[in-house]
Amino acid sequence: MKQQTSRPFATHSGLHSMLLASLLCVAGSLAFAQGSPSASRFYEDALQRYEKKDYAGSVIQLKNALKENPNNLPVQLLLGKALLENGDVAAAEVAFNEALRLGVNRAEVVERLGQAMVAQGKQLTMLAHPALQTAGLPNGLQLRMHLLRAGAQADLGQIAPALQSINQARQLDSSAPDVWLAEVPIRIRSKSFAEALQAVDRALTIAPNMAEAHYQKGSILHVQGDLPGATAAYARALQLEPNHVEALIAQIGLHLDFNRLDDAARDVASLQRVSPKEPRGSYFKALLAERKGQVPQAQAALREVTSLLDPVPMSFMRYRSQLLMLNGLAHHGLNEPEKARQYLEAFLRTQPNSPVTRLLARIYLSTGSVNEAATLLENYLKNQPGDGLASNLLGSVYIAQGKHARAATLMQQTLKSQDLPEYRTTLGMSLLGAGQTASALAELEAAYKKDPKQLAAAIVLAQLYLREGQPAKGLALVQTLVNQQPANAGLQNLLGSAHAQNGDPKAARAAFEKAAQLSPDLTQAQLNLARLDLDARALDAAEQRLTNVLKTNPRDTDALADMARVADLRGKTAEAQTWLEKARDNSGPRELRWNLALIDLHLRAGRPEQALAEAKIAQGKSSDNITGLLLYSRAQLAMGDAMGARGTLGRATRLADFDADLQVEIASQQLAAQNLDGAYYSLDKALTGQPDSLPAQVLMARVELQRGEVAKAEQRARNIVQKYPRRAVGHTLLGDLALAQNKPGPALEAFRKAHATEPSSGSTLRLMQTLETQGNDKSAQETALQRLRQTPRDTNVLHALASLHARAGRPAEAAKSYQSLLSFQPQDVPALNNLANVQIKLGDKTALQTAEKAHGLAPANALVIDTLGWAHHHFGQQDKALSLLRDARLREPSNPEIRYHLAKVLAQSGRRSEAQEELREAMKTGRPFEGAQEAAELLKTLN
Structure with a gap:
């Protein structure tokens, strides 16, 4: 349920207050009813009830009187008035027409009859009704009828006739403030604010203490965004007339805008006391209950709104845009989107530039009508370019459409007008979708710092920390969120992910299990538990969990893909392919994740042809889908078809137009296809569309460098x-x-x-590499240690430091760094593999155990197999070594170090000729490798 309060409620927008706005008090007693004494008593009692505003009781007594004499003129007239006051406008119209038939002077009924007809949406009928013409009426009544006709004409969009009716009223009495105030709603509707202010100021000159005039001035200022001025005007109106319904309503809206809940509650109580059937009072009551977390009370109040407004004919509602909006909001709050959509679409036909557009766009989004939401918001923002909330919502719509660059540009422009945390959140999301991770991180951090209640920003920020090598930071943030909402299953699930990335699978499992306990239907928690089982090589347990998920939803693509991982880890590539194909076939028509996973599987299995075929399937899902084209070009590159990739990327370039982010991705692939000119062209388009695109500027600088344009x-x-x-x-x-x-x-x-300037894993690694290359090993080491003192869990830097020690011939220090890294990431296969290698150099027999663990996690990795074979060789198990090293060499024959290791074992096993052949092939590659000198010496001895 979303409150819409950026515009004030227009005068006469609620049903009850609309019907009563210009009614006169009963002046004097009507003639006694003719007929029986009992009819007379019914009438007198009805009159007293009417004067006490007991309209329902008055109607009952008048109907009792009519049972005795249906042609009783005073009873019919009073009945019409009581029915009108009670909101039964159709019955009131019947009673007034009966009074006319019985001979009442039309001056007694025309105003009220006109109001009853307008309340039913019968504006055209009212304007043409012979008895409701102004000629022949007393001047005062004639003036009021001109104003009533002006309102009906304005409802019909007849602005010029409406203003003419107002001028006719002014000719009768230009000193009456009402003849000036009647112009205000018409001028507001046509956005003629200067004329509206002139009219209201004229009224205030005539009647400086008129509450309605101050309210109307407040409504103009409110629409113009002058909230202090509007606040003062509404306060003055209520000071003059504490029970002024419209001023109360407007003031409540401002209280809610500024989160002054106690003040709002006080005014809502006053409003419901003054006008108990006012639907806006019920709606405000719902808003207050919602903000206090009182969901049942909020829902009950919304039901009050719909019960008051659903019976009202749409023929009337179509002329009362605020009623359409109100009922649309109520149905939205009751989670009835189709009913809400009906009323809000009708509202926007009368008020096309209203902020209610935002809510209707959200409803479109919730029902999957993303393109309709985009069109609606784009048209609205052409006329209301300063509506930041609408811009923020359109940014979210663009993100949903995959138009991340457009979303980012829009939000950057919006932030120039007003820096709100929710705007930065959307900007961060768009930058993230565009691949600008660092910028996204900065925006989300700013949003969360400015408003810690930005849950969406906090969650994505935590996920980014986890993804970008800052797991401790991510864990701390998630733990804060969980402490605030311990019963939130989604946050518990995220906490599990944070623990997992911090190398604490036990705590991760506990959090996932808590999430599953809080919400047994939370499939993601079950999937995460299965993934923990997979990481622990508990394949049977993982398979059982995934099977349970698939029993509930056989088409859950994530579960199907994880089943593929189970099969892959068991070395069953064909079965893994089958599971991924099921995931692909059960995914959405534009979902490419599982195509990508299949391509990866085929490439790892050395099947580039099948990878290309799968890429063609992906492209077939949407021939003009840029993501599909980029995927296809990657497969072409994997096949070595650089020319074909260039053609595919050329098509993608045309489709991407001037979308900077897409063109940067295309340029990156053009570089992989060795098409420097193509990359330059894509980047030139990117910078034409978005000159300030940092990724495009950075990549263009690198392209210019390769083109020799150093300056x-x-x-x-x-x-x-x-x-x-x-x-x-x-x-x-x-x-x-x-x-x-x-x-x-x-x-x-x-x-x-x-x-x-911006310390990170990346900057640390670059600096370390440069220092080491320039022979400053000590400074490179100190750079790493300094980073680790600040961020001890930076696994990338730990890895680099360990490698630095290993290259420098410090195996003991290298082993220590790898062990530290593995305390955070015990499943890190490269770290395990490298640790095993340095343990071999140290003569540490635990190298075998370390290598076995790496091999268990990556049984098909040639480097891991080589390390395990080399360990067996060093510790005297030549048969096992030979078997493993042959396996490794067959998987990666171009690796000279693997060939050298195999040759060493072959030579010791007496297979000299075979050893010679392996060494010759190793030396032919011309690639440097550890042990190259020993390999050359071994070859000499064998010759």
């Missing part, structure tokens, strides 16, 4: 440094440029600046 690349890099002084990427580019020009000193200085 251009350097100037672009310096511009990036100047424009983004808090980002590392510009300094990194300058470092790369310096290296390309063989300027090691400036390169090192640039990488130091990059690291100081």
